[in-house]
Amino acid sequence: MAAFHSSKIALLLFLLPVLLFVLAMPALISPLSTYLLEQKMREVTAYLDTRSQAVDNIITRQLAGLRFDCGLGDMALLREPKYYSRYIRMTGVSNAENISCSSVGMPFDSEYLQAPAADGFTLKNTPRYEGTDSELMVRYQMQGNIAFWVLDSSWVWELIERDCTGCFLLSFHYPGSGIDSLERGNTAIPREQGAMLIEQEKIQQHIGQPPVVNQQQLWGGQILQEHAQALLWRWGGGGSVVFSLILAAGYHHSRRYRNTIGGLIRQSVKDEDFIxxxxxxxxxxxxxxxxxxxxxxxxxxxxxxxxxxxxxxxxxxxxxxxxxxxxxxxxxxxxxxxxxxxxxxxxxxxxxxxxxxxxxxxxxxxxxxxxxxxxxxxxxxxxxxxxxxxxxxxxxxxxxxxxxxxxxxxxxxxxxxxxxxxxxxxxxxxxxxxxxxxxxxxxxxxxxxxxxxxxxxxxxxxxxxxxxxxxxxxxxxxxxxxxxxxxxxxxxxxxxxxxxxxxxxxxxxxxxx
The missing domain is CATH 3.20.20.450 (EAL domain)
Structure with missing residues (x-):
């Protein structure tokens, strides 16, 4: 009878964590989705901070060595392996004599480099071609000589699609700067009922460039919630089963231990082992x-x-x-x-x-x-x-x-x-x-x-x-x-x-x- 009672308690201890998890599941999806959205925004912010430092370092070093003549020295500098980076898609120069060269070849059509004649740094969009995304370009002009760095935006796709395809929409807005908004991800999310949004504002500025306000928006929708639910089943469901097993096994072990030590004590009383x-x-x-x-x-x-x-x-x-x-x-x-x-x-x-x-x-x-x-x-x-x-x-x-x-x-x-x-x-x-x-x-x-x-x-x-x-x-x-x-x-x-x-x-x- 005692063994039957013990088995019932062990079964209850096994079922209880699983049952509590199943009952709590609906209430956990929204908090976990919010956490995943916030975590993704933290990843975006960290990446942008790292990229900004790397780009500033490359620009500073290359500008110091460029002669703007597309000679061997300029080509070597543009293609220097230590400046190859996942942050910059292409680097190039164009001088007053309309001689141009870049890290991918020479010459090239430099019409889209044209900008107001003022010297210094500017930030602008690359031309938007059908089926491709526009990217940001840092442009430097001095006495008719131009250098430019096209910032690689493929990282955005890699980051927001990692682990969860279609879960996020990331957009960048630059109000009052003349720079077009950039958008990456699932564009249907903002129209979904119950879509979640995180916004933050950063001052974006590369070396020598005037500061630009960057309003970042990260959206999460139905697919993100489905992903959160799957994670809960995978980790929470599996974890609750493991915890249930540990709890039930611990109960049996504890009961066995108590019974065992009780028997040993009882025998030791008979043997007069207590001194x-x-x-x-x-x-x-x-x-x-x-x-x-x-x-x-x-x-x-x-x-x-x-x-x-x-x-x-x-x-x-x-x-x-x-x-x-x-x-x-x-x-x-x-x-x-x-x-x-x-x-x-x-x-x-x-x-x-x-x-x-x-x-x-x-x-x-x-x-x-x-x-x-x-x-x-x-x-x-x-x-x-x-x-x-x-x-x-x-x-x-x-x-x-x-x-x-x-x-x-x-x-x-x-x-x-x-x-x-x-x-x-x-x-x-x-x-x-x-x-x-x-x-x-x-x-x-x-x-x-x-x-x-x-x-x-x-x-x-x-x-x-x-x-x-x-x-x-x-x-x-x-x-x-x-x-x-x-x-x-x-x-x-x-x-x-x-x-x-x-x-x-x-x-x-x-x-x-």
């Missing part, structure tokens, strides 16, 4: 160890796995209680070896105090080490039934056990636990300790927590302490019980038994185990 690691708590006044927090490690094969990698799965499988009891079995044995004045503190979750499982476990063992075992209630998982929790905690306190609140200030309970539960102390979370020496606003919260705890005579332990400046800051506020890398990392019982009497200066470089 305690101890992190010493040091009194900073004497630099002596006074107790330890018990931290669980999963001994899987030859490696040790930290709690963040398996506790969520253990909670899902309902195995945290069993793991804790397994740790307690180890702790009962280890306490025989530890200094008689040292205590150990064990983390509990809501399950341990909302039910009588912990109470019964300790009762069955005749209330062992009640003067040396302490319990920490984590705030990261909320206690839902505070009434039952308080009843069980009180019953254990009456047997001599003590309770603290772990990770104080970062979870669900906080001051509510202090009011509702019979606890004797708190442990300040590392997130607040890290604010020491900074301008972080949480440092004020740290000070408030310390003051509040002192006012009700609660013990305070600072965990996650990493520097001696943090130790000094806490000591100034009468917090002396320190847990953190500044003194010791978590370690196996064998390492604990070999610790020196005093902790100062002994552990900052100690490797983790």
């Amino acid at each position: 305690p690691y101890y992190q010493p708590v040091v009194d900073s006044r004497s630099q002596k160890v006074v107790g330890y927090e018990v931290l669980v490690r999963w001994k899987k094969g030859g490696e040790l796995i930290t709690p963040d990698q398996f506790i969520p799965a253990a909670e899902t499988e309902g195995l945290v209680g069993e793991i804790t009891m397994q740790l307690l079995n180890h702790v009962l044995h280890d306490l025989e070896q530890l200094d008689k004045t040292h205590w150990v503190s064990i983390n509990l979750v809501a399950e341990h105090v909302e039910t009588d499982c912990l109470f019964r476990w300790l009762q069955e063992r005749q209330w062992p080490w009640s003067d040396r075992i302490k319990f920490e209630l984590t705030e990261r998982v909320p206690i839902k039934n505070l009434h039952h929790a308080d009843k069980h905690i009180t019953a254990l306190i009456e047997r001599g056990y003590q309770f603290k609140i772990d990770d104080f200030g970062v979870g669900y309970g906080g001051f509510v636990y202090l009011q509702k539960l019979n606890v004797e102390g708190i442990k300040i979370d590392k997130i607040f300790i890290d604010t020491i020496g900074t301008s972080d606003a949480k440092r004020r919260v740290l000070d408030s927590i310390i003051i509040s705890a002192h006012q009700v005579n609660m013990s305070v332990i600072a965990e996650g302490v990493e520097t001696f400046s943090q130790v000094d800051y806490l000591a100034q506020r009468h917090v002396y019980l320190i847990q953190g890398y500044v003194y010791y990392r978590p370690m196996a019982i064998s390492s604990v038994l070999g610790l020196p009497e005093r902790a100062q200066g002994a552990t900052r470089s100690q490797p983790a185990e």
Whole structure:
């Protein structure tokens, strides 16, 4: 039944992205068409800017070397390979004696070069012949000598027809200049219903030439929208299917992983593969160890796995209680070896105090080490039934056990636990300790927590302490019980038994185990 339910969820996860894409498809066509139109205009603008720089460079260099006599020097210059360019279709000269030559041959009919007698640069159209497009020509005249450069416009067709035939119409207008408008592309688009238009105005000017206003218009119509729709089906449809497959496969993998790790955890509980690691708590006044927090490690094969990698799965499988009891079995044995004045503190979750499982476990063992075992209630998982929790905690306190609140200030309970539960102390979370020496606003919260705890005579332990400046800051506020890398990392019982009497200066470089 569970497998059938899992398959239905996987099928739903597979179908959902595809269905959402199909439903969204009509609304996506217009935005994508607009984007394609804008992108094409950006390509046109970039091409014109590049062409302008290249043409100016060619004109400047050739003018500097032309003799206007169509001799060998002029012909060599007109046909110099380094001046061959996709931007210029033809270059030529004509002098006062009506001698002419060009990059494609000599002589040629130069009547269309005629212009007002004023010297300098002008911009004009080439003659329009049937079946051909007119192009722009840059013309230079000086003392009867003329040079000209016909700008190749074939790039326009290449650019607007690239990837999508008939999608665009590009037109250039030069108001007040005497230059004819130029138009390239699908001329039917402006008459289509819903045709899209982008306009922009640029100042077009080549070297020495008076500036000319160039009004550019780019049209997109029905064919562009059909192209956008095809792109959406190609990329969006295919992408949604791929995403659906990944989502469904990820669900199956996740479920398999959870089931697999759950099975491994369950087997490891039976094999007693969960062991305690101890992190010493040091009194900073004497630099002596006074107790330890018990931290669980999963001994899987030859490696040790930290709690963040398996506790969520253990909670899902309902195995945290069993793991804790397994740790307690180890702790009962280890306490025989530890200094008689040292205590150990064990983390509990809501399950341990909302039910009588912990109470019964300790009762069955005749209330062992009640003067040396302490319990920490984590705030990261909320206690839902505070009434039952308080009843069980009180019953254990009456047997001599003590309770603290772990990770104080970062979870669900906080001051509510202090009011509702019979606890004797708190442990300040590392997130607040890290604010020491900074301008972080949480440092004020740290000070408030310390003051509040002192006012009700609660013990305070600072965990996650990493520097001696943090130790000094806490000591100034009468917090002396320190847990953190500044003194010791978590370690196996064998390492604990070999610790020196005093902790100062002994552990900052100690490797983790």
